[in-house]
Amino acid sequence: MLAPLVAALALTPLLPPRGTPPGTVVRPPRLDASIEVDGRLDEPAWTSAARLAGFARYQPTEGEPADSTVVLVWYSATAIHFGIRAYESHGAANATLADRDHIFSDDNVQLFLDTYHDGRQAIVLGVNPLGVQGDGTLVESGRSGGGFAASAVGGREPTDLSPDFVFQSKGRLTPWGYEVEVRVPFKSLRYQSADVQTWGLQVVRQIQHAGEEDTWAAAKRDAASFLGQSGVLADLSELHRGLVMDVTPELTQRWDGQGAGTRWAYDAAQWRLGGTVRWGVTENLTLNGTVRPDFSQVEADAGQIQFDPRVALYYAERRPFFLDGLEFFSAPNNLIYTRALVQPDAAVKLTGKAASTNLGLIAGLDGRDYSLAGDERPRVLMTRVQRDIGRSSRLGLVYTDRAEAAGSNRVLGVDGRYVFGGVYAAQFQVAGSRTAAGGATTEAPLWQARFIRSGRRVGFRTTFAGVSDRFETWSGFIGRPGIVQWNIDPNYTWSFAPDRFVQRLTADVVLDGTWQYQHFIHGTGIQDRKLHLNATALLRGGWTVATGWFIEQFGYDDQLYAPYRIVGDTGAGVVDTVAFTGTPTIPNSEVFVQVNTPQFQRVNAFGFALYGHDENFYEWSSAWLWVGQLGVNWRPTDQVRLGATYDWQRVDRRSDGSTVNVTQIPRVTLEYQVSRPLFVRLIGQYIRTDTDSLRDDSRTGLPLYRDTGSGLVRAGPRTVNDVRLDALVSYRPTPGTVLFVGYGSSYDAAGAYRLTDLDRRADGFFVKLSYLFRA
Numbered sequence: 001m002l003a004p005l006v007a008a009l010a011l012t013p014l015l016p017p018r019g020t021p022p023g024t025v026v027r028p029p030r031l032d033a034s035i036e037v038d039g040r041l042d043e044p045a046w047t048s049a050a051r052l053a054g055f056a057r058y059q060p061t062e063g064e065p066a067d068s069t070v071v072l073v074w075y076s077a078t079a080i081h082f083g084i085r086a087y088e089s090h091g092a093a094n095a096t097l098a099d100r101d102h103i104f105s106d107d108n109v110q111l112f113l114d115t116y117h118d119g120r121q122a123i124v125l126g127v128n129p130l131g132v133q134g135d136g137t138l139v140e141s142g143r144s145g146g147g148f149a150a151s152a153v154g155g156r157e158p159t160d161l162s163p164d165f166v167f168q169s170k171g172r173l174t175p176w177g178y179e180v181e182v183r184v185p186f187k188s189l190r191y192q193s194a195d196v197q198t199w200g201l202q203v204v205r206q207i208q209h210a211g212e213e214d215t216w217a218a219a220k221r222d223a224a225s226f227l228g229q230s231g232v233l234a235d236l237s238e239l240h241r242g243l244v245m246d247v248t249p250e251l252t253q254r255w256d257g258q259g260a261g262t263r264w265a266y267d268a269a270q271w272r273l274g275g276t277v278r279w280g281v282t283e284n285l286t287l288n289g290t291v292r293p294d295f296s297q298v299e300a301d302a303g304q305i306q307f308d309p310r311v312a313l314y315y316a317e318r319r320p321f322f323l324d325g326l327e328f329f330s331a332p333n334n335l336i337y338t339r340a341l342v343q344p345d346a347a348v349k350l351t352g353k354a355a356s357t358n359l360g361l362i363a364g365l366d367g368r369d370y371s372l373a374g375d376e377r378p379r380v381l382m383t384r385v386q387r388d389i390g391r392s393s394r395l396g397l398v399y400t401d402r403a404e405a406a407g408s409n410r411v412l413g414v415d416g417r418y419v420f421g422g423v424y425a426a427q428f429q430v431a432g433s434r435t436a437a438g439g440a441t442t443e444a445p446l447w448q449a450r451f452i453r454s455g456r457r458v459g460f461r462t463t464f465a466g467v468s469d470r471f472e473t474w475s476g477f478i479g480r481p482g483i484v485q486w487n488i489d490p491n492y493t494w495s496f497a498p499d500r501f502v503q504r505l506t507a508d509v510v511l512d513g514t515w516q517y518q519h520f521i522h523g524t525g526i527q528d529r530k531l532h533l534n535a536t537a538l539l540r541g542g543w544t545v546a547t548g549w550f551i552e553q554f555g556y557d558d559q560l561y562a563p564y565r566i567v568g569d570t571g572a573g574v575v576d577t578v579a580f581t582g583t584p585t586i587p588n589s590e591v592f593v594q595v596n597t598p599q600f601q602r603v604n605a606f607g608f609a610l611y612g613h614d615e616n617f618y619e620w621s622s623a624w625l626w627v628g629q630l631g632v633n634w635r636p637t638d639q640v641r642l643g644a645t646y647d648w649q650r651v652d653r654r655s656d657g658s659t660v661n662v663t664q665i666p667r668v669t670l671e672y673q674v675s676r677p678l679f680v681r682l683i684g685q686y687i688r689t690d691t692d693s694l695r696d697d698s699r700t701g702l703p704l705y706r707d708t709g710s711g712l713v714r715a716g717p718r719t720v721n722d723v724r725l726d727a728l729v730s731y732r733p734t735p736g737t738v739l740f741v742g743y744g745s746s747y748d749a750a751g752a753y754r755l756t757d758l759d760r761r762a763d764g765f766f767v768k769l770s771y772l773f774r775a
Contacts, residue, residue, distance in 0.1 A: 019056020019063070019218030022229040026050050026201070028073040028080075030237065037183050039131055039170035041072065041083040049074040049083065052216050052231070055205065059213035060503035060538045061495060062221055062456075066214035069109075069205050073233065077240045079185045084109050084127070088177035090210040094601050095129035095173060096638045097673045100164070100732070103128040105599045105633060107208050109180065112138065112230065114200025115191035116284070116353050119228040119392055121327060122200065123165065123189065129178035131171035132676065135164065137327040140225050140392065164320065164735035165189075166774075186241040187774070190352055193283050197236035200227060208599035211542015222456035224425045225392050243775045244280025248736045249273070250770035252294040257745075257763040264760065275770070276321055285352035285359075288324060292345060295319045296766045297740040300726060303665040303687050305649050307627070309617055310560055311480045315339065325351035328360030329384045331398045332415050332429045332448055333465075336360075336382045337477035340402070343367040345377060358386040372406035372437065379403050382475050392419035398431070400475035407437030409474035413446070425452045435472045444468035446478075459491040459508075469517045469559075482559070483527075484520040487512045504538040516557070527555035542598030552588040554615050556581075561620060565712055568702040577705075577712070582620030583698040590614055590625065605632040616651055618660050618691065621698035624652040643669040653697055664688045677733040682726070688752055689720040721749035723758060736772025741765075 033045040049072035057064035067090075072083035086093070086109060093107040106128040114122040119140065126134040166188045171180035191197060203216035217231040251273055255266040274292030281287050301315045314334075317326060322338040328351040329336045341347065347364030361384075365377040372378075379402070386396040398413045413431025420426075427450040434443050448465035469482030491508035510532035519525055534548035564580035590612020597605045608629040616623035631645040647665040652658065667685040674680065694704040694715035705712040724746055731739040745763030749755060 019066070020052070020054040020216055020231060022217045022219070022231065024217060024231045025234050026052060026073065026231060027235045028075055028233060031074050031076060033074075033076060035081070035183075037168040037170050037181050039172040039179060039181050041085070041179060041181060045074060045081070046072055046083050049081070052203065055203075055214040055216050056218040057212065058204070058215045058219055058221070060211065060540075060542075061498045063218065064498055067205070067207060067212070069203075069214060069216075071109075071203050071216065073201075075236060075239075077238060078187075078242070079183050080236075082111060082182040082184070084171075084178075084180040084182070086129070086177045086179075086205060090207065092209075092601070093129045093173065093178050094208045094599060095178065096132075096635055096641070097130060097676060098128065098132050098641070099671060099673055099679045099730075100132065100735075101134045102641070102671075103132050103134045104206070105208065105604060105635065106132075107178070108134070108206050110204040110206070111182070112200070112202040112204065112227065113184075113189070114202075114227055114230060115189055115197075117192070117198045117200050117232070118353075118356070118388055119200060119225055119230070120388065120394065121358075122202070122227055122230075125165065125167060125182065125184065127169045127171060127180045127182060129171050129173055129180065131169040131180050131182075133167070133169055138227065139327045139330050140227055164323070166735055166772075186239050187244050187280070189241075190280075190284050190286060191239075193354070195237065197233075197239060199233045199236065200230040201233045202227065202230040208542070209601055211540070211598045220456065222423055222454050222459075224419045224423050224452070224454050228392055239283075241280065241283055244278070244286075245775035246278040246736065247275070247773040247775075248277075248770050249275035249773075250294060250768060252296060252766060252768045254296070255765045257760070266765070278324070281350075282352070282354075284354055285350065286325065288321065288349040288351075290321045290344065290347050293319075293321050293347075294768060296742060296768055297728060297730065297738075299681075299683065299728075300685075300724065300744070302645070302667055303647070303685055305627075305647050305663050305665065307617070307625075307649060310557065312477070314477060314479060321347070321349075322362075325349065325360065328352075328358055329362070329382065331384055331396065331413070331476075332427065333431075333446065333467075334477040334479075335398045335411055335413055335431060335446075335473060336384055336400060336475065337473075338362065338382070340475045340477070341366055341380050341382075342370045344380075347380075356388040358384070358388075360384040366402075371404050373404070376404040376406065380475060389416075389418075393417055400473065402474040407435070409433065409435045409437075409472055411473050411476065415448075423454045425454070426450070427452075433471050433473060435474075442470050442472075444470035444472070446471050456495075457493050459493070461487075461489040461491075463487045466517060466520070482517045484515040484517055485512065499540075501540055502537050503540055505535065506537075507533075507535045509533055516559070525555075527557065529553045544594075544596040546592075546594040548592050550588065550590045550592070550612070552614075554586045554588065556584050556620060560617075563707045564715075565705045565707055566696055566700065566702045567705055567712065568700070580696060580704060586615045586620075586622050588612065588614045592627075602636065603632065603634045606630070613654060614651075616653065616660055616697065618651065619653075619694050619697045619704065622654045623660065624654055624657075626650040639673040641669075641671045641673075643671075655697055659690075659692060660694075661689070661691045663690075678731050679729075681728045681730065683724075684726075685724045686749075686753075686755070687720060687722040687724075689718070690752070691718045693717050721752060721754070723747040723749055723755065734772060736770065738768070738770050740768040742768075 028050040031045050035043045052071040055066040055069045057066045068087035070085040108126050108128045110126040112122040122138045124136045167184040169182045205214045219229040253271050254269045257266050276290040279287045298318045304313045317338050344364040350361045362382040364380045381401040383399045386394050395416045400411045402409050411433045415429035418426045429448040431446040446467045450463045453460040464486045466484040467481045488511045493506040512530040514528040531551040536546040567577050592610040594608045610627040614625035628648040634642045645667045649663045651660045665687050670682045672680045696702050704715045726744045728742040743765050746761045747758035750757040
């Protein structure tokens with residue numbers, strides 16, 4: 001009985017108090033060995049492997065001694081191998097039989113492979129204690145890839161890339177913690193064209209049930225670069241990647257329902273044959289092509305509440321063809337938004353790095369349904385080039401072009417990021433658009449300047465940006481065009497001892513001003529003023545609590561309300577139709593509270609609540625605003641996951657307390673992992689929106705009308721009771737080789753939450769098969 005414990009103690013390393021210094025060089029051995037990836041590090045090759053130890057705490061208290069973790073590294077001619085031994089002092093690890101990329105509620109270890117050794121980007125491979133995989137990418141430009149990388153780099157913007165690298169892993173729980181074995185084929189990686197390779201390496205261990213995070217190379221949160229603090233894998237030689245040629249044909253069939261009431265029939269479409277090809281042109285350049293791709297299995301976007309109609313809702317890319325290498329298209333202000341290529345009939349993509357230059361290029365033909373005239377295939381080109389400068393800085397170029405006979409849009413931009421002093425970063429971007437449509441051609445600019453200080457205690461961020469009201473991008477995403485914005489955000493952080501209830505506290509003050517673009521150009525005054533006072537506390541055990549007070553003043557937006565009219569006695573004793581003109585300014589004051597629980601063994605949750613007086617955008621008057629969001633993820637067994645979210649918004653007039661709008665979006669996701677490659681997913685979503693008849697609430701009280709161009713339409717009451725149900729059975733033994741069987745349907749409910757009385761609008765079944773042929 002004592003043998004496992006004695007063995008564990010013998011393997012436990014003696015930790016230095018502050019972890020392994022950044023830049024530590026490790027030379028893993030090259031071994032001509034072949035092993036079985038079974039989660040047991042008992043083959044002779046592991047006794048010769050390089051040994052990484054000396055992990056240090058990264059969260060919540062930086063630099064403290066960490067749980068014992070050992071990572072073993074060696075490589076063969078065709079793959080690099082990692083063996084992970086994670087020792088536990090907090091109790092049993094969080095470990096479930098999750099689907100791929102759903103492991104980050106579990107304890108996990110993440111390998112950051114900077115294969116170009118430039119300190120700017122890395123492939124991230126994650127495994128939970130059972131060896132279930134998650135992956136992503138990290139780009140050191142303020143954005144991160146994979147849902148997990150954001151926490152590992154201290155709050156950078158998360159983007160779920162999920163590129164699905166092909167690698168093998170298996171793990172097991174042990175009396176002293178867990179052990180995982182990982183094999184990464186060189187075919188699955190991009191790296192330098194050099195006989196002898198040097199890669200950056202960082203290892204992050206997340207101990208979810210204790211709310212802690214460790215790194216192998218001791219990292220500081222106040223550094224401008226996370227990857228710049230990595231260790232080094234040196235003298236990797238004679239790597240044989242071989243021919244990299246992945247061919248993935250796919251076959252899809254759909255049965256779409258149509259009819260009314262009980263008379264419902266299904267029409268089978270023709271079998272759709274498509275596919276993708278991935279060719280490793282060199283070790284660092286990859287060419288992808290696709291013909292008639294199908295994305296039926298991609299989870300539908302979760303519903304969002306749009307409080308401010310001036311700001312468009314953003315939805316992240318989820319489609320597999322575009323996710324591979326998406327990090328090469330990262331650009332400020334989202335000037336490349338791959339979802340703008342909606343349903344390509346064909347597309348090619350070139351990504352990689354050569355001569356210290358990142359290259360990303362997509363060219364495709366979009367579907368006829370997404371052309372201006374409705375009968376063409378728009379030609380789409382998206383190009384992103386970034387050149388390394390110095391140790392951590394970059395200069396970038398972006399060019400996009402979408403054209404057809406009915407019109408075209410081209411955008412050209414230059415941007416850069418300069419890192420200096422360890423904690424300082426300066427960024428800039430200038431761009432211009434040229435749009436030809438309807439016999440007219442317009443040109444317009446966009447610009448942005450940003451300065452960041454990422455201090456351990458004192459931080460500072462300021463952004464000055466402008467987007468012309470005539471700037472257009474048909475291949476990018478601009479959330480709110482036609483404005484100039486200046487934002488200043490100083491912050492201060494207090495860190496406390498590990499045994500204190502509050503581990504870290506950050507307070508910041510945000511000063512924000514927004515101008516309409518033309519008003520700024522002509523110096524006619526600011527539109528919106530904001531003062532936000534915020535505080536965020538990280539508590540012992542992994543709890544996060546945030547609160548804030550918003551003091552704002554919003555100015556009337558004449559462009560937003562240009563179509564509105566008032567019909568009635570306007571006070572002159574006659575009935576007339578006049579343009580709606582709202583009150584000049586609306587003062588706001590509101591508070592919010594947000595709570596995130598730790599990732600407990602079986603459950604985690606979050607909650608957000610905001611209350612105060614804000615603008616009623618429906619009628620441009622002052623209103624009482626309630627906003628709430630609740631979410632819970634429950635894992636009752638190792639194979640079952642239940643996720644539920646509830647978004648709620650209510651807007652009441654301050655004039656008489658009546659309700660202008662109520663929006664509610666409950667969403668439930670149930671997943672059952674039958675085995676590691678096989679899972680079943682059910683999703684239900686309900687969107688309820690009730691909007692009152694609109695009126696000139698701030699002045700005359702008269703009803704509002706909209707000018708549609710062919711007459712006036714009363715802005716009367718509107719009700720939406722939309723129900724969406726989706727089901728998917730997925731069998732995916734490896735990325736690329738899949739069998740999907742799915743069903744999706746949409747319904748109109750007869751009334752609020754009357755889910756037993758549904759009118760089916762549309763539904764359909766689909767089957768998709770694909771197989772990865774790898775040369």
